[in-house]
Amino acid sequence: MTFVNHYPKAARIVKANFIVAFVALAIGGFFGLIQALHRTDVFRGFVSSVEYYDVLTGHGVLLALVFTTFFITGLYQWGVTRTMEREPENSTFSWAWFLMMLVGTTMTATAILGGLVPGSGMSAAVLYTFYPPLQAHPLFYIGAALLVVGSWLAGADWFWTYRKWRTDNPDARIPLQTYMVIFTWLMWYLCSLGVALEVVVLLIPWSLGIVAKIDPLLPRTLFWYFGHAVVYFWLLPAYFVWYSILPKLSGGRLFSDPLARIVFIFFLLLSTPIGYHHQYADPGISLVYKMWALIMTLVILLPSLMTAFTVISSMEHGARQRGGSGYFAWMGALPWGRPAFVGCALAGIMFAAGGFSGMVNASLNIDMLVHNTAWIPGHFHLTVGTATALTFMAITYWLLPQLTGKELKFKGLALAQPYTWFIGMTLMSNALHRQGLAGVPRRVSEPEYAGINYEVPFGTMAEMNWQVAIGGIILFVALIFFLVVVGGTFWAGTPATNVDDTIPPPLSGPEHSPEILDNLKLWMGVAVVLVLIAYTLPLAEMVMDGLFSPGAFPSPV
Amino acid sequence: MSTESAPSEASAPEADSERTKEISLDEFEPYGTLAVTGSYFVLLLVLYALLYFVEFAAHAPHIIE
Numbered sequence: 377m378t379f380v381n382h383y384p385k386a387a388r389i390v391k392a393n394f395i396v397a398f399v400a401l402a403i404g405g406f407f408g409l410i411q412a413l414h415r416t417d418v419f420r421g422f423v424s425s426v427e428y429y430d431v432l433t434g435h436g437v438l439l440a441l442v443f444t445t446f447f448i449t450g451l452y453q454w455g456v457t458r459t460m461e462r463e464p465e466n467s468t469f470s471w472a473w474f475l476m477m478l479v480g481t482t483m484t485a486t487a488i489l490g491g492l493v494p495g496s497g498m499s500a501a502v503l504y505t506f507y508p509p510l511q512a513h514p515l516f517y518i519g520a521a522l523l524v525v526g527s528w529l530a531g532a533d534w535f536w537t538y539r540k541w542r543t544d545n546p547d548a549r550i551p552l553q554t555y556m557v558i559f560t561w562l563m564w565y566l567c568s569l570g571v572a573l574e575v576v577v578l579l580i581p582w583s584l585g586i587v588a589k590i591d592p593l594l595p596r597t598l599f600w601y602f603g604h605a606v607v608y609f610w611l612l613p614a615y616f617v618w619y620s621i622l623p624k625l626s627g628g629r630l631f632s633d634p635l636a637r638i639v640f641i642f643f644l645l646l647s648t649p650i651g652y653h654h655q656y657a658d659p660g661i662s663l664v665y666k667m668w669a670l671i672m673t674l675v676i677l678l679p680s681l682m683t684a685f686t687v688i689s690s691m692e693h694g695a696r697q698r699g700g701s702g703y704f705a706w707m708g709a710l711p712w713g714r715p716a717f718v719g720c721a722l723a724g725i726m727f728a729a730g731g732f733s734g735m736v737n738a739s740l741n742i743d744m745l746v747h748n749t750a751w752i753p754g755h756f757h758l759t760v761g762t763a764t765a766l767t768f769m770a771i772t773y774w775l776l777p778q779l780t781g782k783e784l785k786f787k788g789l790a791l792a793q794p795y796t797w798f799i800g801m802t803l804m805s806n807a808l809h810r811q812g813l814a815g816v817p818r819r820v821s822e823p824e825y826a827g828i829n830y831e832v833p834f835g836t837m838a839e840m841n842w843q844v845a846i847g848g849i850i851l852f853v854a855l856i857f858f859l860v861v862v863g864g865t866f867w868a869g870t871p872a873t874n875v876d877d878t879i880p881p882p883l884s885g886p887e888h889s890p891e892i893l894d895n896l897k898l899w900m901g902v903a904v905v906l907v908l909i910a911y912t913l914p915l916a917e918m919v920m921d922g923l924f925s926p927g928a929f930p931s932p933v
Numbered sequence: 934m935s936t937e938s939a940p941s942e943a944s945a946p947e948a949d950s951e952r953t954k955e956i957s958l959d960e961f962e963p964y965g966t967l968a969v970t971g972s973y974f975v976l977l978l979v980l981y982a983l984l985y986f987v988e989f990a991a992h993a994p995h996i997i998e
Contacts, residue, residue, distance in 0.1 A: 628956075684970055685970055688963075688970060689963040697955065698952055699954075700965075703968040704969070728973055735977070736981070736984055833988065883957070883958040
């Protein structure tokens, strides 16, 4: 008896979310392969260099927004259901938010793919950041708005379950997994308000032709108000896995439940007021606010370093229980033959490397060295592209038997997949970082220019291009491995007899921490105050000109 | 299915069967974690210094003579 037997309604919702996530992952991943070959000039036969931007938008939106959101809603539905020990309060409501997200995704994807169909009259080559003056078909924005609103309703569903649970358990501490879900979603409500305002108030009227011109800075600022916090929207579910499941997969127990709670509070407070660090090169934002963002960004390194300590110590606990010893040799005692563990652990190692390049991005001065270069995709393929994506894929191997009641198929392929992904990403990401240092721009389809010779710090351009192309191919192969394992388990898995689904209690539990950590109103209140401090004056200054003024026409006109 | 319950040998066969001992909070000395996180911290400092002094400061705007 496992999750699907205890909570069949919730299991169906989780599976539906995962299926949409994996379809988006398949299409978006294929687009990534096209990009890796096209940009490096290894093969430019899939699409033209103009259509490249439709593919680039599809890659970004389908992976960074659709795959992540659907996987997260599925994962969190699982976590809330199992720790609250309740089915969703109303299945119709749960399916309503899922369908709203699905309809929104279909609209947005249609607008993007329309750009690849001659005569469709649709185009949305606006990249995943989608701020003006690039303009998409209205369907793109309306679909994106539905996706976000659907995710808000998913959160409402879990708060509903939590309220019911609280009525039955007035004095109990919030179970850790539900605690993490709640704090992620409080952060999500706070930050996604920015992108919702941007899309509904500014971009939809503009794309419908109701207003002709738009102020480029205001929607851009509203996007980045959301755009850095969304990074933590991707990352916190990976932390959810690393804190609550990875210690068990390592053979140990979570070192400290209170530390996990403090980390999630930090992210609620600090994720949103730091968006300006994506706008270091923007005129129109005061240096004072850029400095504020710099300081807050360096402070937000703290909860990630606390996570490194807690997660590594939990893994060490597992390794020592498995007979490991020494300062470094204990790592050899970890279960490197279990796909779910391997994926999470390799994702963590990649995230540590991404932490370094993130520190460079966050620095007001050194950022100028890498701003808008290939360094940036090099960085976020380590964070969202591996820390998040590989963790999600890996934990799927552990969750699928619980959700389907079936044994995982093709376990050898499942074990090879995270190692393959790790090798592919090592090749691609190191080369992208180094290309960025040489000044190679990000985003463009043909980054070679007549008369320009990039000054490469070490290595050669040809070598880096080959690493990007070969890395991209290896990553695509890893993606195929994953899809085969998941598809095989769904459709051809044999019934499981003994599903591994328990999570041992932490070494140090919530009883070792003050109850104020569970005070949702307090922490949400502080988060709102920090946002008001960071954003009131700059936004007021931009709005005082008029919402659409000073205006620019769509580009390209 | 249990909620963050004590480990069950019956339902968690793979991981638990490879466990050789139980280590409590008081017995656990995470000096391996200290070694790994300390090494990572040193690596961060070295890489950051490399980026700052070699890649950034050495290429800062300067007067061409």
